[in-house]
Amino acid sequence: MGDMLTTPTVIVDEQILDRNIAAMARVMADKGIALRPHVKTHKIVEIARKQVDAGAAGLTVATIGEAEVFAAAGFDDLFIAYPLWLTRSSAARLVAVAQTARIRFGVDSVDGVRNAGARLGDAVRSFEVLIEVDSGHHRTGVHPDDVGEIALAAIDAGFAVAGVFTFPGHSYGTDQAVPAARGEAKTLRKASRSLVEVGARKHVRSGGSTPSALDADGTSLTEARPGVYVFGDAQQWELGRIEPSDIALTVLATVVSRDDGPVGRRVVLDSGSKVLGADRPDYASGFGRLIDHPQARIVALSEHHATVEFPSDATLPVRGSRIRVVPNHVCTVLNLVDEVAVVRGGLVVDTWPVAARGRNN
Amino acid sequence: MGDMLTTPTVIVDEQILDRNIAAMARVMADKGIALRPHVKTHKIVEIARKQVDAGAAGLTVATIGEAEVFAAAGFDDLFIAYPLWLTRSSAARLVAVAQTARIRFGVDSVDGVRNAGARLGDAVRSFEVLIEVDSGHHRTGVHPDDVGEIALAAIDAGFAVAGVFTFPGHSYGTDQAVPAARGEAKTLRKASRSLVEVGARKHVRSGGSTPSALDADGTSLTEARPGVYVFGDAQQWELGRIEPSDIALTVLATVVSRDDGPVGRRVVLDSGSKVLGADRPDYASGFGRLIDHPQARIVALSEHHATVEFPSDATLPVRGSRIRVVPNHVCTVLNLVDEVAVVRGGLVVDTWPVAARGRNN
Numbered sequence: 172m173g174d175m176l177t178t179p180t181v182i183v184d185e186q187i188l189d190r191n192i193a194a195m196a197r198v199m200a201d202k203g204i205a206l207r208p209h210v211k212t213h214k215i216v217e218i219a220r221k222q223v224d225a226g227a228a229g230l231t232v233a234t235i236g237e238a239e240v241f242a243a244a245g246f247d248d249l250f251i252a253y254p255l256w257l258t259r260s261s262a263a264r265l266v267a268v269a270q271t272a273r274i275r276f277g278v279d280s281v282d283g284v285r286n287a288g289a290r291l292g293d294a295v296r297s298f299e300v301l302i303e304v305d306s307g308h309h310r311t312g313v314h315p316d317d318v319g320e321i322a323l324a325a326i327d328a329g330f331a332v333a334g335v336f337t338f339p340g341h342s343y344g345t346d347q348a349v350p351a352a353r354g355e356a357k358t359l360r361k362a363s364r365s366l367v368e369v370g371a372r373k374h375v376r377s378g379g380s381t382p383s384a385l386d387a388d389g390t391s392l393t394e395a396r397p398g399v400y401v402f403g404d405a406q407q408w409e410l411g412r413i414e415p416s417d418i419a420l421t422v423l424a425t426v427v428s429r430d431d432g433p434v435g436r437r438v439v440l441d442s443g444s445k446v447l448g449a450d451r452p453d454y455a456s457g458f459g460r461l462i463d464h465p466q467a468r469i470v471a472l473s474e475h476h477a478t479v480e481f482p483s484d485a486t487l488p489v490r491g492s493r494i495r496v497v498p499n500h501v502c503t504v505l506n507l508v509d510e511v512a513v514v515r516g517g518l519v520v521d522t523w524p525v526a527a528r529g530r531n532n
Numbered sequence: 533m534g535d536m537l538t539t540p541t542v543i544v545d546e547q548i549l550d551r552n553i554a555a556m557a558r559v560m561a562d563k564g565i566a567l568r569p570h571v572k573t574h575k576i577v578e579i580a581r582k583q584v585d586a587g588a589a590g591l592t593v594a595t596i597g598e599a600e601v602f603a604a605a606g607f608d609d610l611f612i613a614y615p616l617w618l619t620r621s622s623a624a625r626l627v628a629v630a631q632t633a634r635i636r637f638g639v640d641s642v643d644g645v646r647n648a649g650a651r652l653g654d655a656v657r658s659f660e661v662l663i664e665v666d667s668g669h670h671r672t673g674v675h676p677d678d679v680g681e682i683a684l685a686a687i688d689a690g691f692a693v694a695g696v697f698t699f700p701g702h703s704y705g706t707d708q709a710v711p712a713a714r715g716e717a718k719t720l721r722k723a724s725r726s727l728v729e730v731g732a733r734k735h736v737r738s739g740g741s742t743p744s745a746l747d748a749d750g751t752s753l754t755e756a757r758p759g760v761y762v763f764g765d766a767q768q769w770e771l772g773r774i775e776p777s778d779i780a781l782t783v784l785a786t787v788v789s790r791d792d793g794p795v796g797r798r799v800v801l802d803s804g805s806k807v808l809g810a811d812r813p814d815y816a817s818g819f820g821r822l823i824d825h826p827q828a829r830i831v832a833l834s835e836h837h838a839t840v841e842f843p844s845d846a847t848l849p850v851r852g853s854r855i856r857v858v859p860n861h862v863c864t865v866l867n868l869v870d871e872v873a874v875v876r877g878g879l880v881v882d883t884w885p886v887a888a889r890g891r892n893n
Contacts, residue, residue: 449810
């Protein structure tokens with residue numbers, strides 16, 4: 172496959188992808204949790220179809236732009252898991268998307284839900300909102316005690332309140348998945364009681380991230396929204412949540428420069444931050460990993476260069492070699508390319524467009 | 533302007549842009565250094581035209597894909613400042629671009645230049661190469677002593693050797709611009725002597741980065757390739773190389789969430805890493821800066837969220853406010869959006885497509 176493709180390029184192994192999709196569907200079915208995968212990870216219609224075919228209850232998106240792309244592709248149940256601040260123009264776009272899909276979106280303040288109601292006008296009754304709660308990630312979301320007040324404001328504005336949601340993003344840390352899943356469950360149960368108090372009896376309790384999903388509590392969550400699990404990435408690998416053999420997406424790169432001299436035993440690949448993304452959490456060993464050279468480390472990354480150091484006993488790849496890189500955070504990679512090469516058994520069998528690439532507003 | 537635009541969106545102030553382009557042209561003219569700006573920063577045809585109109589001697593690009601876009605737009609003198617490892621297909625693309633533009637490209641090894649010669653076949657005589665030297669950044673490039681051997685291999689393969697080049701990327705560090713410019717000058721002079729020894733008398737000595745450009749040595753460099761200077765960014769601001777009033781590009785964002793409570797005095801903006809990029813050098817105070825709130829700090833960044841902390845004596849912006857964010861590293865931002873809004877005097881006057889967005893191979 173290597174010679175046909177111009178590097179750097181993104182490759183998806185369809186057999187591993189299918190296996191990952193089936194495995195998460197099975198885990199969630201066993202727990203009795205509805206799976207609503209987050210498609211911001213892949214932004215690819217063909218992959219969303221596989222997820223729904225495997226039993227996903229609907230899709231999660233991050234933006235109205237992503238909702239537009241997936242609604243146009245025929246997906247009719249979308250949750251925008253984000254506290255939208257609507258303007259006249261974004262409200263009009265939301266109303267247009269709701270012609271073909273059930274749209275739920277997030278709110279995390281009385282101001283936000285009142286503004287949304289005012290912007291949507293008569294169309295407000297077509298929409299359901301979920302109230303975001305903070306389960307320890309301290310980004311968006313309110314304390315569970317504040318859920319009742321926002322729910323009442325939402326009802327007052329004309330919305331149906333569909334439930335509560337949280338993102339346990341602090342699961343992305345060494346040994347944090349289990350405590351984050353526990354905090355998620357506790358927070359959602361508390362938030363849920365606040366909803367019951369204001370009369371919203373039957374409702375969704377939505378949580379989930381890829382690291383915490385396997386430990387998600389099926390009695391506390393009714394729905395989970397993992398995204399990264401379809402591909403895996405170096406973060407999940409280094410957090411110990413997946414094996415390298417579960418990684419479905421790599422960036423094919425070429426060795427363009429090589430130094431076996433005094434500065435270090437290193438090569439430079441043509442896969443820089445403009446294809447790998449620049450995310451580098453504290454726990455990461457570098458700016459991505461080499462799947463066939465697990466001992467090597469990407470010690471520096473610029474826009475078109477990845478500098479890779481090899482241990483002293485390893486054979487340094489020659490110039491012109493092709494090497495597969497596992498990005499640290501795969502969600503950023505799919506936002507950088509217009510298409511991916513699909514391989515089965517090492518052969519390129521298809522090209523999928525990244526339909527929602529750049530649709531970030 | 534705010535209400536018409538959907539956030540997050542990229543805004544370019546054309547008056548500041550024009551001023552930055554004119555200022556760098558003047559500095560380089562005064563030094564007697566030819567300016568060959570790097571267009572990977574902006575990837576926009578309209579901006580490259582302004583640079584050439586202000587006297588740029590040609591353009592620098594990072595990839596064959598960028599060369600294709602700018603050649604198709606009529607630019608006829610392009611330097612691919614990268615040690616290309618050519619394949620059959622990339623050599624064919626290079627030959628096609630050379631139909632309308634003079635193409636020079638980088639080499640940093642005997643292997644690389646021999647491979648390029650073999651792939652280009654009879655077309656080799658249409659191309660000139662520049663040999664990359666390492667002036668302290670330790671990425672690609674060879675020691676000046678090794679230039680002669682590569683030059684002889686290039687001549688042997690049928691190339692004209694146009695000169696030597698370096699990228700003093702270590703200028704991106706506190707107080708590093710002056711020493712980096714000095715190292716650049718010294719390295720290029722040494723490399724130049726190696727070229728003279730093998731008979732390449734008249735040749736280019738190409739250097740430059742935005743931090744080091746103002747200190748570039750006009751007796752050692754014949755050409756400079758700064759890129760970022762057109763826009764400026766938070767890195768240049770925090771390195772003290774520019775004033776905030778020189779920053780021509782910002783990302784317009786909306787306050788979607790707000791916490792004036794026990795966790796901290798913070799707001800969350802809808803400009804995450806999918807529009808700001810995730811670069812965060814050690815010397816940076818955060819993941820970008822707020823141009824109208826210089827005391828605020830972006831303490832966390834995820835794909836669609838920028839968490840901003842405000843000092844205790846500052847007024848916290850209300851939800852729905854629109855705020856302009858200066859990205860840390862502007863070159864990554866233009867690779868994330870399909871177009872930019874152009875403003876003059878606070879009014880949106882145009883939209884420019886990012887013609888080479890995603891053309892990274």
